[in-house]
Amino acid sequence: MKICVLVKEVPDAAVEKRIDPSTGRMDRSGEKNLNPYDTHAIEAAMQIREGGAVPVEEIVAVTMGPESAVRALHKAVSLGADRSVHLTDAALAGSDVAATGYALAQTLQREKPDLVLLGQQSDDGECYTIGAVVAEHLGMPSLTQVIKMDVESGSLRCERQAEYGYDTVNVALPAVISVGDAINEPRYPSLKAIMGAKKKPLDTLSVGDAGIDAGKVGGDNSAAQWVAVKAPPQKAAGTIIEDEDTDETVEKIVAWLDERKLL
Amino acid sequence: MANILVYALHYNGAINKNSLGAVSEGAKLAAQLGGEAHAILVGEGVPQDLAASLGRYGASKVLVAEGPEGLAQPVIDAMGKAITDGGYSYAIFGGGLLGFEIGAGLAARLSAGVAMEVTGVRAEGGKLIAERPILGDSAISEINYRSPVGIVIGRLNAFEIKESGASAAAVEQLSFELSPQAQQASMVTRGEQRGADVDIEGASILVAGGRGLGKPEGFELCESLAGAFGNNAAVAATRAVVDAGWYPYAAQIGQTGKTVSPKLYLAAGISGAIQHKVGMQSSENIVAINKDANAPIFEFSDLGIVGDLNKILPKLTEAIKAKKG
Numbered sequence: 001m002k003i004c005v006l007v008k009e010v011p012d013a014a015v016e017k018r019i020d021p022s023t024g025r026m027d028r029s030g031e032k033n034l035n036p037y038d039t040h041a042i043e044a045a046m047q048i049r050e051g052g053a054v055p056v057e058e059i060v061a062v063t064m065g066p067e068s069a070v071r072a073l074h075k076a077v078s079l080g081a082d083r084s085v086h087l088t089d090a091a092l093a094g095s096d097v098a099a100t101g102y103a104l105a106q107t108l109q110r111e112k113p114d115l116v117l118l119g120q121q122s123d124d125g126e127c128y129t130i131g132a133v134v135a136e137h138l139g140m141p142s143l144t145q146v147i148k149m150d151v152e153s154g155s156l157r158c159e160r161q162a163e164y165g166y167d168t169v170n171v172a173l174p175a176v177i178s179v180g181d182a183i184n185e186p187r188y189p190s191l192k193a194i195m196g197a198k199k200k201p202l203d204t205l206s207v208g209d210a211g212i213d214a215g216k217v218g219g220d221n222s223a224a225q226w227v228a229v230k231a232p233p234q235k236a237a238g239t240i241i242e243d244e245d246t247d248e249t250v251e252k253i254v255a256w257l258d259e260r261k262l263l
Numbered sequence: 264m265a266n267i268l269v270y271a272l273h274y275n276g277a278i279n280k281n282s283l284g285a286v287s288e289g290a291k292l293a294a295q296l297g298g299e300a301h302a303i304l305v306g307e308g309v310p311q312d313l314a315a316s317l318g319r320y321g322a323s324k325v326l327v328a329e330g331p332e333g334l335a336q337p338v339i340d341a342m343g344k345a346i347t348d349g350g351y352s353y354a355i356f357g358g359g360l361l362g363f364e365i366g367a368g369l370a371a372r373l374s375a376g377v378a379m380e381v382t383g384v385r386a387e388g389g390k391l392i393a394e395r396p397i398l399g400d401s402a403i404s405e406i407n408y409r410s411p412v413g414i415v416i417g418r419l420n421a422f423e424i425k426e427s428g429a430s431a432a433a434v435e436q437l438s439f440e441l442s443p444q445a446q447q448a449s450m451v452t453r454g455e456q457r458g459a460d461v462d463i464e465g466a467s468i469l470v471a472g473g474r475g476l477g478k479p480e481g482f483e484l485c486e487s488l489a490g491a492f493g494n495n496a497a498v499a500a501t502r503a504v505v506d507a508g509w510y511p512y513a514a515q516i517g518q519t520g521k522t523v524s525p526k527l528y529l530a531a532g533i534s535g536a537i538q539h540k541v542g543m544q545s546s547e548n549i550v551a552i553n554k555d556a557n558a559p560i561f562e563f564s565d566l567g568i569v570g571d572l573n574k575i576l577p578k579l580t581e582a583i584k585a586k587k588g
């Protein structure tokens with residue numbers, strides 16, 4: 001079995017995200033990291049390999065993003081991927097979800113994976129939808145938010161929480177599965193793996209290399225156009241108490257509740 | 264003229280509330296665009312009267328397609344066919360999980376623009392513009408569609424349910440073919456309720472716990488506090504702890520759980536993710552205890568306590584017991 005894992009570089013959670021007022025797009029400067037949700041997808045791939053139910057020939061990390069995104073690939077490789085593919089091209093800048101999913105699907109097509117894994121959401125884009133778009137372009141079934149995955153030969157038995165409780169779904173491969181963060185506890189990379197990551201094979205592809213129609217990607221060709229950004233309605237700021245002396249804190253909470261007749 | 268197709272999710276003979284909201288919203292918008300709103304139901308032996316009942320929320324026609332339930336791909340096939348044949352300009356989904364999967368897949372199939380987590384839609388110059396909060400709800404972006412079809416995936420509870428006063432809708436059967444990928448997935452069991460069947464919807468005070476409780480036993484702190492408040496109080500949970508098996512699914516608040524608006528919602532060890540917030544933001548009073556001063560939950564709390572819940576909850580429980588005598 002060959003597994004491709006989609007990974008993304010995102011602003012570090014500790015850094016405040018903001019919109020660049022000149023372009024209306026997200027400001028992607030500043031500290032970056034591998035999207036934390038994607039580490040669960042890599043871990044899921046590793047557990048399939050180590051589980052031994054089916055032989056896994058290769059785990060390939062795939063990203064679309066600017067030059068700097070290569071660091072997310074190094075991180076993915078340090079966590080277990082055998083090699084990586086970096087789709088990078090100025091023509092891709094500003095692509096919406098549909099265009100990003102199309103470009104990633106074209107890139108994946110070259111790899112012919114049996115299974116594509118991805119994270120439940122990107123920390124910055126929070127669209128929850130790349131998997132469904134990629135799957136449709138690849139003509140594969142897709143399931144999102146999967147928190148348990150048992151591999152049988154040629155198929156997966158997946159569990160996930162949907163609107164009415166937990167569903168168990170059988171999916172015949174090839175398939176695209178986005179995993180929820182409760183699926184596993186990702187491992188930490190070893191120092192040796194971190195040091196060795198840069199030596200693992202890395203393919204860098206342009207739009208042309210991946211057979212992507214440049215007229216279907218990029219901000220100007222995206223079907224969903226972001227036109228304006230405004231501030232949300234302001235809610236009056238709440239009262240904040242820093243707990244220094246817990247007895248005092250509790251007294252204040254009780255008084256607050258009492259004032260509002262909640263006791 | 265622009266017609267709108269609305270997906271109606273149904274289960275056990277009832278239409279999902281968020282779908283009713285989406286049908287109501289679709290009807291309102293279609294009227295503004297000078298068109299009609301139609302709804303589509305995909306399932307096994309969908310009752311005619313269930314389909315026709317969507318007329319009350321403004322759907323003038325309801326398409327019923329025979330196909331497997333609870334999976335996205337068959338619905339993408341059915342809606343793809345309906346939109347290609349029927350010339351719809353927009354497709355609308357209420358909040359939840361399937362709508363995200365179907366809407367995104369449909370966007371790929373039809374080369375349509377898609378906006379998700381939409382909190383508002385307006386008609387302007389014969390077109391729809393969708394509003395979508397971004398960056399943890401700190402800004403709202405507006406999305407224009409440049410494609411022949413535009414797809415709107417609503418946020419949970421974003422669209423108000425409104426009865427239009429109209430009567431039953433015309434019901435039409437839609438025949439479509441399942442794509443090969445749709446035949447690759449099959450439901451084994453659906454809607455399994457994990458954990459005890461607890462009732463949180465009747466409570467006027469909810470003490471909710473999240474991953475910050477540290478371990479399943481952490482919920483004892485929440486239960487003691489709820490006990491101190493009295494018998495109108497219950498304990499609720501986030502998906503993170505329900506998925507981990509710490510607390511029953513029936514107590515989960517949020518996008519794929521319950522929506523509540525108690526008099527008091529006290530959150531302990533909950534970060535305040537959007538998918539949790541959408542299920543509890545209309546609570547009358549929100550109190551949060553979290554050790555991280557930057558936790559998003561403080562953005563929408565009326566009283567926020569930055570501190571360790573292990574220190575605060577036991578003392579708070581004692582103080583409330585003492586106060587209530």
Ligand SMILES: Cc1cc2nc3c(=O)[nH]c(=O)nc-3n(C[C@H](O)[C@H](O)[C@H](O)COP(=O)(O)OP(=O)(O)OC[C@H]3O[C@@H](n4cnc5c(N)ncnc54)[C@H](O)[C@@H]3O)c2cc1C
Binds near residue numbers: 120573
């Ligand atoms: C499609 C989809 C649907 C979803 N549906 C739902 C849903 O229905 N309901 C839902 O809740 N989530 C849902 N989620 C998940 C959601 O995005 C979050 O992952 C989840 O709500 C996080 O739960 P949490 O707050 O318990 O955990 P975390 O986000 O891990 O937060 C734990 C918090 O505890 C604090 N903490 C830790 N230790 C202490 C301590 N000792 N004292 C005080 N504070 C402490 C931390 O600072 C942290 O803020 C959904 C996600 C997706 C993508």
Ligand SMILES: Nc1ncnc2c1ncn2[C@@H]1O[C@H](COP(=O)(O)O)[C@@H](O)[C@H]1O
Binds near residue numbers: 037038100123127
């Ligand atoms: N540019 C990208 N390159 C590779 N994978 C991506 C990219 N954007 C999103 N993904 C994957 O899609 C998942 C869901 O992202 P999103 O739909 O943006 O919330 C992420 O966890 C990643 O696995």
